[in-house]
Amino acid sequence: xxxxxxxxxxxxxxxxxxxxCPIPSLKPHSVLVRTSATVIxxxxxxxxxxxTTVSLMAKAWQRPDLVALTLKSLRSDGARQTFDRVxxxxxxxxxxxxxxAGTVHAVADDISDLARGQRVAIGGMDYANHAEWNVVPxxxxxxxxDEVSDQKxxxxxLYALALHxxxxxxxxxxxxxxxxxxxxxxQLVVQTALAAGARTSVIEPxxxxxxxxxxxxxxxxxxxxxxxPGDQFDTVxxxxxxxxxxxxxxxxxxLCRDRGTIVCVGDVAPHGTRDxxxxxxxxxxxxxxxxxGRYDPAYEEAGxxxxxxxxxxxxxxxxxxxxxxxxxxxxxxxxxxxREITFDAIADxxxxxADPDGLATVVxxxxxxxSQEGESKNSNPHNDEDDCRATPPPASIPxxxxxxxxxxxxxxxxxxxxxxxxxxxxxxxxxxxxxxACASQSGLSALAAARKFRAAKACSDATDILDNxxxxxxxxTTRHDSHATLADRALAAGKHVWLEKPIAITHEDLERLxxxxxxxxSVFMVGHNRRYAAMSQKLRKLLPPDAKQFHYRVRFKPLxxxxxxxxxxxxxxxxxxISHFIDLMTYLTGAKISDITCNWRxxxxxxxxxRIHFSDGSVGEVSYLHTTRNEPKEIxxxxxxxxxxxxxxxxxxxxxxxxxxxxxxxxxxxQKNAINAFVTTVENGxxxxxxxxxxxxxxxxxxxxxxxxx
Numbered sequence: 001x002x003x004x005x006x007x008x009x010x011x012x013x014x015x016x017x018x019x020x021c022p023i024p025s026l027k028p029h030s031v032l033v034r035t036s037a038t039v040i041x042x043x044x045x046x047x048x049x050x051x052t053t054v055s056l057m058a059k060a061w062q063r064p065d066l067v068a069l070t071l072k073s074l075r076s077d078g079a080r081q082t083f084d085r086v087x088x089x090x091x092x093x094x095x096x097x098x099x100x101a102g103t104v105h106a107v108a109d110d111i112s113d114l115a116r117g118q119r120v121a122i123g124g125m126d127y128a129n130h131a132e133w134n135v136v137p138x139x140x141x142x143x144x145x146d147e148v149s150d151q152k153x154x155x156x157x158l159y160a161l162a163l164h165x166x167x168x169x170x171x172x173x174x175x176x177x178x179x180x181x182x183x184x185x186x187q188l189v190v191q192t193a194l195a196a197g198a199r200t201s202v203i204e205p206x207x208x209x210x211x212x213x214x215x216x217x218x219x220x221x222x223x224x225x226x227x228x229p230g231d232q233f234d235t236v237x238x239x240x241x242x243x244x245x246x247x248x249x250x251x252x253x254x255l256c257r258d259r260g261t262i263v264c265v266g267d268v269a270p271h272g273t274r275d276x277x278x279x280x281x282x283x284x285x286x287x288x289x290x291x292x293g294r295y296d297p298a299y300e301e302a303g304x305x306x307x308x309x310x311x312x313x314x315x316x317x318x319x320x321x322x323x324x325x326x327x328x329x330x331x332x333x334x335x336x337x338x339r340e341i342t343f344d345a346i347a348d349x350x351x352x353x354a355d356p357d358g359l360a361t362v363v364x365x366x367x368x369x370x371s372q373e374g375e376s377k378n379s380n381p382h383n384d385e386d387d388c389r390a391t392p393p394p395a396s397i398p399x400x401x402x403x404x405x406x407x408x409x410x411x412x413x414x415x416x417x418x419x420x421x422x423x424x425x426x427x428x429x430x431x432x433x434x435x436x437a438c439a440s441q442s443g444l445s446a447l448a449a450a451r452k453f454r455a456a457k458a459c460s461d462a463t464d465i466l467d468n469x470x471x472x473x474x475x476x477t478t479r480h481d482s483h484a485t486l487a488d489r490a491l492a493a494g495k496h497v498w499l500e501k502p503i504a505i506t507h508e509d510l511e512r513l514x515x516x517x518x519x520x521x522s523v524f525m526v527g528h529n530r531r532y533a534a535m536s537q538k539l540r541k542l543l544p545p546d547a548k549q550f551h552y553r554v555r556f557k558p559l560x561x562x563x564x565x566x567x568x569x570x571x572x573x574x575x576x577x578i579s580h581f582i583d584l585m586t587y588l589t590g591a592k593i594s595d596i597t598c599n600w601r602x603x604x605x606x607x608x609x610x611r612i613h614f615s616d617g618s619v620g621e622v623s624y625l626h627t628t629r630n631e632p633k634e635i636x637x638x639x640x641x642x643x644x645x646x647x648x649x650x651x652x653x654x655x656x657x658x659x660x661x662x663x664x665x666x667x668x669x670x671q672k673n674a675i676n677a678f679v680t681t682v683e684n685g686x687x688x689x690x691x692x693x694x695x696x697x698x699x700x701x702x703x704x705x706x707x708x709x710x
Contacts, residue, residue, distance in 0.1 A: 006131035007346050008093035008444070009052040016049055018347045019093065022443030022460040024135040029303030031107045031114055031141050033122055033134050037154040038100035040130075040346075040361040043183055043241065043266070045096055046354040052094075092420075092448040097130035099123050099157035101150040102365075104141075110303065111138050119144040121319055123157030123290060124300070126442075130346055132365060135442075138303050139293060142319040145327040151362055152326050155188075155333040157290055159322035160315060161265075162188040164291040166196055167313055169235040169263040173197030178233040178255050179218075180225065180248060181240030182209040184359045185265060187336050189237050190218050195330045203228055208357045216335055225251035232257055241267040253282050263287060291315045297562060302569075336360045406434040407683050411465035411495075412456075413486060414478035415440045415449040418500070423475065426672040428452055432679050437465050462486055466493045473523075473682060476500060480570045484509030487524075491516045496523040496682045498675075501579050503701050505571030506710065510698055517695040523681045524694040525674075530580055531587035531690065532677055533670030535653045535661055540588050542655050544640050547617030548589065552581045553635040555627040558605075571710070574606040574624060579704060581622045581634075582612055586700070587690065588638070591616035593700065598707040601625070610707070 003020045010017070026032045104118045114120065122128040124140040144153045162185065171177055175198040179186050182204035193200045194217045202213040202221040210221040222228045225248075236252040249272030252262045261283040264270070270284070277284065292306060293299035293315040299306070306314055313321075325331040339361040341349055346363055410427070412419060415438050427433055435453040440446040443460035450456040465471055466489055473496040476486050484504040490497045491513075503526055504510045516524070530536055556573070559565055565573045586593060591614040601607040605626055612620040632649035645655045650667035653660055681687050692700075 004132040005343065006129060007096045007350075009048065009096060010093050011052050014053045016052055016096070016347060016350055018344065019447075021093070021131075021447050022458050023133045024442045025460040026106050026108060026135055027301075027441060028108050029110060029301065030135050030137050031111065031120070032105045033102040033120060033136055033141065034105050035100055035102040035122075035132055035134055035365050036119075036150040037102075037365065038097050038128070038130050038363045039154045039158065040097070040349070040363060041099070041158065041184055042354050042358055042361070043185065044098075046350070047241075048096060049350050093444050095126060095129035095131060095444065098125040098128050099154060100128045100130075100134070101144060101153040101156070102134070105133070108138075114138060114141060114143070119150065119153070121153040121156035121323060123160065123315070123319060124294075128157065130343070130363060132343070137300050139299055139305065139314070139316045140319075142316060142323060145323055147327040148323055151337075151364075152333055153323065154362060155336075155360070156319050156322045156326075158185065158188055159192065159325075159331060159333075160290040160318035161185065161287070162192040163318045163321060164289075164313070165189055165237060165263055165265045165287045166192050167291075168285045168287050169237060169261055171196050171198050171235055175199070175234045176232060176257075177201070178203060178228060178236045178252075179213075180204075180236060180238045180252060181266060182206070182213045182221075183239065184336060186237075186239035187213060187216065187359060188333075189239055189265065191216055191331055193237075194218075195325060201228060201233070206357065209359070212335065212359065216332075225255065228255055230254045233260060235261045235263060237263045237265050238268050239265045242271075243267065243269050244271075246271055249284070250276060253277055253280060256280055256282055259283070261285060289315075291318045295562060297564070297567060333360065337362055340364060342366060406432050408433045408496075408679055409470055409472050410435045411468065411471040411474045412438045412446075412449060413462045413465055413474055413476045413490075414500075415445040416477065419475070419477040420445075420449065422671050423477070423675070424449065424452055426675050427475075430675060430679065432683070433675075436471050437468060439465050462489070466490055466495065472496060473678075474498070477527075479564060480505050480576050484512045488512040488516070491522055491524065494522060496678075498525050498527060498678050500527040502571070502576050502704075503697050504705075505575055507702070507705060510702055510705070513694065513698055517693070517698055520694050523678070523685075523687065524697070525678050525681065525687075525691060526579075526583075526697050527674065528580060528583040528692075529670040529674040530584040531670065532673035533650065533668055534673070535647055535650060535663075535668070536584060536587065536670065538661050539638075539645060539647060539653060539655070540590075542645070542660070543588060543638065544643050546640055547614075547619075548643075549639040550585045550588070550612075550618065550620035551637045551639075552585065552620065552622040553637070554581060554622060554624045555629075555631055555633055556606075556624070557628075558626055572603075572606055574608055575704065575708060575710065578608075578610060578622065578624060579700060581624075582610070582620070582700065582704070583692075584636070585612060585618075585620040585622075586614070589614050589616060589618045591618060593703060596703045596707040598704075598709075600708075608708075 002023050004023045005018050006021050008019045101121050104114055104116055104120055107114050120141045121144055122136045122141050127136045127140050128134055171193055177193045177198045178201045179189050180203050182202050190200050190213055200218045202218045203225050204210050205223055213221055233255045236255050238248050238252055242248045253276045259281050263285045265287045291314055292311050298304045336359045338358045341363055343363055343365045410433055435456045437457050438446040438449040439459045439462050443458055446458040450458040474490050475498040477500045483499055487497050487499045594615050595613040597611045599609040607625045610622040634649050636647040638645045647653050650669055651663050677688055
C-alpha cells in the first residue's frame with residue numbers, strides 16, 4: 001500500500017510529528033487531491049498544538065465535559081474498560097490544517113464538475129490537512145483560475161471565512177468598520193472589507209501587525225480600543241480570542257454607533273455588560289466557520305448543495321468568490337506571508353512555537369517527498385504491490401510478537417470507538433490471534449489500532465485486507481450501511497467473518513448475503529455478544545423449560561443531532577441495535593421465533609415497542625425508549641409459573657429473589673467470550689451449538705425489517 005507523510009497530533013504521547021500513514025481512500029462525493037501548498041493559521045493551529053502537548057491534568061481542566069463522561073463510564077463499566085476507552089481516544093492521531101491547494105488525482109463516480117489534473121483550492125478541518133494527499137468533499141474543493149497561483153489559492157478557505165464574517169456584519173460600500181485584532185484572520189477581514197468598499201480602522205497592540213494593516217489599505221490603526229473614537233462604527237469585527245472574563249465585547253459596543261453590529265469572528269466568549277448593549281440596541285452576531293454548509297453532513301459528506309435562491313452564499317460559493325477576487329487582484333494574500341517552509345520542516349516549525357509578529361506561513365510540498373512506494377513508481381497511489389505498510393510503532397509501547405503459526409490471522413475493517421473501547425483489549429491478549437492489518441477510510445484510526453500490534457499494518461481500503469492471502473479472518477465494525485457489502489466481499493474472498501450488528505439495514509443488503517447461506521464454507525458470526533456473557537449462560541441454565549414471559553426494558557440517551565446514526569442512510573439507531581435484545585431472548589428460550597411486531601412510538605427518534613412470539617409459547621417484549629434520566633440502560637425481567645428472574649444492567653442477576661451472580665467491578669456483556677467462540681469455531685471448522693448460522697441471522701434481520709416496515 002502507498003503511504004504518505006502527514007502532520008499528526010498524538011494526544012496520548014503529547015507530541016506532534018510528521019508521520020507515515022496510509023493515503024486516505026476515495027469516498028463518494030469526494031476527490032483525491034495531491035497537495036501542493038497549505039497555509040498555517042497560527043491562532044487556531046498553535047492552540048491545537050498547545051492542547052496536544054499539555055499534561056493530562058491540564059487536558060481534563062480544559063474539557064470538564066469529557067471528564068464527566070469518563071467518571072460516568074468508570075462507575076458503569078469499571079476501571080479496565082474505561083481506561084481502554086480513554087487510551088483509544090488519546091491514541092488516535094488527529095490531523096492538522098484546514099486550507100490548501102493541490103491537483104485532483106481521482107474523482108468519485110458521482111462528480112462531473114471536477115476532473116483529474118485540475119488545480120483546486122481545498123478547505124475544511126479534517127479534510128484539507130497538512131498531508132501529501134487529501135480526500136476532500138466536492139463542496140470543499142473549488143477550481144483555481146489560471147491567474148491564481150497555488151500559493152495564493154491555499155488561502156481560499158481563510159478568505160471564505162472572512163467573506164462570511166462580512167456577510168454576517170452586512171458590510172457594504174461606505175460603511176465604517178473597526179477590526180479588533182490584526183492577526184491573520186483580522187488582516188483578511190481588512191482586505192475583504194476594503195474590497196466591499198468599506199473604510200476600515202484596525203485596533204491591534206502589535207506594532208508590526210498594525211503596519212501590515214496600513215500597508216494593505218487600513219484607513220487608520222490604533223494600539224488599543226480606548227484610543228479609538230467611540231459611537232461611530234457601523235460594524236465592529238472581533239478577530240481576537242477572548243475566554244473567561246474579558247472586555248472585548250464591551251469595548252466593541254463602545255465603538256459602535258446606535259444600533260450598530262458586533263460580529264464575533266474569533267473564539268470569543270459572549271461576555272458583555274447588558275447596559276451598553278441595551279442602550280445602543282447592539283446586534284451581536286457569531287460567525288460559524290466558512291459559511292452555510294459547514295457541519296451539515298448532507299452538504300459536507302453527501303455532496304448536496306443548497307438552492308442558490310434560498311441560500312445565496314455557501315462554503316463553496318464563498319471559495320469561488322475568493323478565487324475570483326484574487327484573479328481580479330482585489331484580494332492578495334502575498335503581503336500577509338511572513339514565512340515560507342518546506343513540508344518536511346513543518347513539525348520543527350510548530351515545535352519552535354508561535355512567532356508573536358508572524359501572520360501566515362505557507363507550506364510548500366515538493367514532488368519527490370513521497371515514500372519509495374509512492375507515485376514515482378505508479379501514478380495510482382492505491383495500486384502498489386506492498387499494500388499494508390505503516391510506520392513501525394515506538395518501542396516504548398508493549399507489543400505482541402508476530403507469530404505466523406497462530407490459527408487466526410486477522411484483519412480489522414473499521415477501527416472506530418466500539419472496536420477500540422470494547423474489542424481491542426481481548427484481541428491483543430488472545431493467544432491464538434495475530435492481527436495483521438487494520439483499515440479505516442481516513443487511515444488514521446487504523447494507524448492508531450495498528451500500533452497496538454507489532455505485526456499489524458494500517459491501510460485505508462478494505463480491499464487491502466480482503467485481497468491479502470495471509471489473512472484468514474476479518475472483524476467488520478464499520479458504519480451500518482457498509483456491513484452487508486463488506487461481509488459479502490469477505491465471504492466471497494474465503495475469509496471467516498465476524499460482523500458487528502446489524503448484518504443489514506435493507507432487504508437488498510440481505511439478498512447480498514443469502515447466496516452465502518446456502519453454501520456456507522466460511523465461519524460467519526454476528527457480534528451478538530450478549531448471548532455469550534457469563535450472566536446469560538448462568539441464567540439459561542436456571543430457566544424452567546416451559547413457556548416464559550420476557551420484558552426487556554432498554555433506555556438510551558439522545559445522540560447529538562449530527563451523529564452518523566441519525567442519518568437516514570444508516571437505518572436509524574433502533575434498526576442498528578434491536579437485534580441485540582431479540583437475539584438474547586432467542587438464546588435464552590432456545591426456541592425459534594414465530595413472529596415479530598413493532599409499534600413505533602416515535603419513528604424518527606427510534607422510540608418503539610417490539611413484541612416477539614416464540615415456537616415454545618414464550619412471549620417477549622422490548623421497550624426501546626429514550627430517557628433523559630440517569631437510569632440503567634438494560635433491565636431484563638423473566639416470569640414463568642413459580643419462577644422469576646431479573647438481569648439488572650449486566651451487574652446483578654437475581655433468580656427467585658436471590659442474587660446468584662454479581663459483577664462488582666464492571667459490566668460484562670460477553671465480548672471476550674464471543675471472541676473465544678469465534679476463534680474456536682474457526683479452529684474446529686464447526687459452529688458451536690449456541691452460535692446461529694448465517695441463515696438464522698438473515699431470517700432474524702428479515703423479520704426485524706418487515707416488522708419495522710422498512
